[in-house]
Structure formats: C-alpha cells, structure tokens
Amino acid sequence: MLLSPEKQQYYMGxxxxxxxxxxxxxxxxxxxxxxxxxxxxxxYNGTPEGLTNCNDGGCHRxxxxxxxxxxxxxxxxxxxxxxxxxxxxxxxxxxAVSGAATFTTLKPCFGCAKxxxxxxxxxxxxxxxxxxxxQELQEQYADLLRRFDVINVATVDPEAEWARGGASTRPSVDxxxxxxx
Ligand SMILES: [Zn+2]
Ligand SMILES: [Zn+2]
Numbered sequence: 015m016l017l018s019p020e021k022q023q024y025y026m027g028x029x030x031x032x033x034x035x036x037x038x039x040x041x042x043x044x045x046x047x048x049x050x051x052x053x054x055x056x057x058y059n060g061t062p063e064g065l066t067n068c069n070d071g072g073c074h075r076x077x078x079x080x081x082x083x084x085x086x087x088x089x090x091x092x093x094x095x096x097x098x099x100x101x102x103x104x105x106x107x108x109x110a111v112s113g114a115a116t117f118t119t120l121k122p123c124f125g126c127a128k129x130x131x132x133x134x135x136x137x138x139x140x141x142x143x144x145x146x147x148x149q150e151l152q153e154q155y156a157d158l159l160r161r162f163d164v165i166n167v168a169t170v171d172p173e174a175e176w177a178r179g180g181a182s183t184r185p186s187v188d189x190x191x192x193x194x195x
Contacts, residue, residue: 037067045096057099097126
C-alpha cells in the first residue's frame with residue numbers, strides 16, 4: 015500500500031537532509047530505504063569512505079566530465095550513488111532490505127534501479143526526473159522501472175539549484191537536452 019502524500023513529503027524532507035552531505039561535483043542525491051514506515055538506511059552520493067571527496071578532486075570521471083557523456087563511464091566513476099550507499103549501509107550492518115521502499119531525490123540511474131530491483135526493493139518514490147540519455151537503452155530502462163511501483167512525490171525542493179550541481183559551475187542539461195547525473 016502506498017504511503018499518504020503527507021508521509022511521502024515527510025520522507026522526502028528527510029532525504030533532503032541526508033543529501034546535504036553529498037560530496038559529488040555532479041548532481042547531489044539523497045536516498046532512504048523504508049520498511050513498515052521506518053527508515054532502515056540512508057545514503058548520499060560521493061566517494062567511498064576514506065577516499066578523497068569528489069569535490070576535492072577525488073573522482074577522475076567527475077573531474078573530467080567533458081570526456082564522459084552523461085550516464086557513460088559509471089563503471090570507472092569512484093563515486094557511490096545515494097541508492098547504492100543506502101543498500102550498502104544496510105549490508106554493512108546486516109539489515110534486511112527485501113520489501114523496502116526507497117525514497118530518492120532523483121529518479122534512479124540504470125545501475126541503481128537494477129541493484130534496488132535485485133535487492134527486492136519494489137517501491138520507488140522519487141522527486142526529480144532523470145531521462146536515460148542513450149535512446150537505445152531507454153526501452154530496457156523503462157522495462158526495468160515497470161517492475162516497480164513508481165511514485166513522483168509532489169513536494170518542493172528547497173535546494174534545487176545546489177542539488178543540480180549549480181548552474182554557474184556546470185549546466186543542468188547536456189547538449190542532448192537531458193539532465194546530467
Ligand atoms: Zn562524483
Ligand atoms: Zn545511480
């Protein structure tokens with residue numbers, strides 16, 4: 015059963031707070047895993063524990079964005095996505111995530127969506143849209159997302175500009191007109 019709009023806004027507000035620690039120079043993202051109306055794990059995006067933060071130059075891909083198209087090269091990106099970090103924190107402390115819902119401030123990328131799915135997370139509450147830039151893969155991404163309950167949460171992002179990476183530092187849309195992650 016889906017959460018009420020008030021509960022959805024409450025959890026997304028917590029995801030905004032979690033996101034404040036994001037250290038990626040790209041989009042800033044916060045995510046939660048919720049089971050039976052309880053938060054069991056949180057995550058934000060950035061480099062792994064103990065490594066130089068992305069915004070201090072710790073990620074080659076993020077520091078050289080011109081060399082990598084949006085959504086391309088995640089395998090060599092040292093930054094861990096918010097949804098991945100939420101799953102991995104749960105793994106670290108032995109918390110079951112099967113049947114959880116996720117709240118994320120940005121619609122999951124292909125990689126996070128498949129990982130959430132494989133962890134048996136089947137409900138997806140998100141705020142910002144993310145369109146898969148590579149057209150040939152859009153259908154497979156759509157097929158993956160059809161296996162979730164996907165809910166766009168109606169709420170206002172108080173730090174939308176910062177979370178998009180800041181218009182002054184890098185554009186929020188690439189030359190294909192899609193949002194960059
Ligand atoms: Zn980064
Ligand atoms: Zn992701």
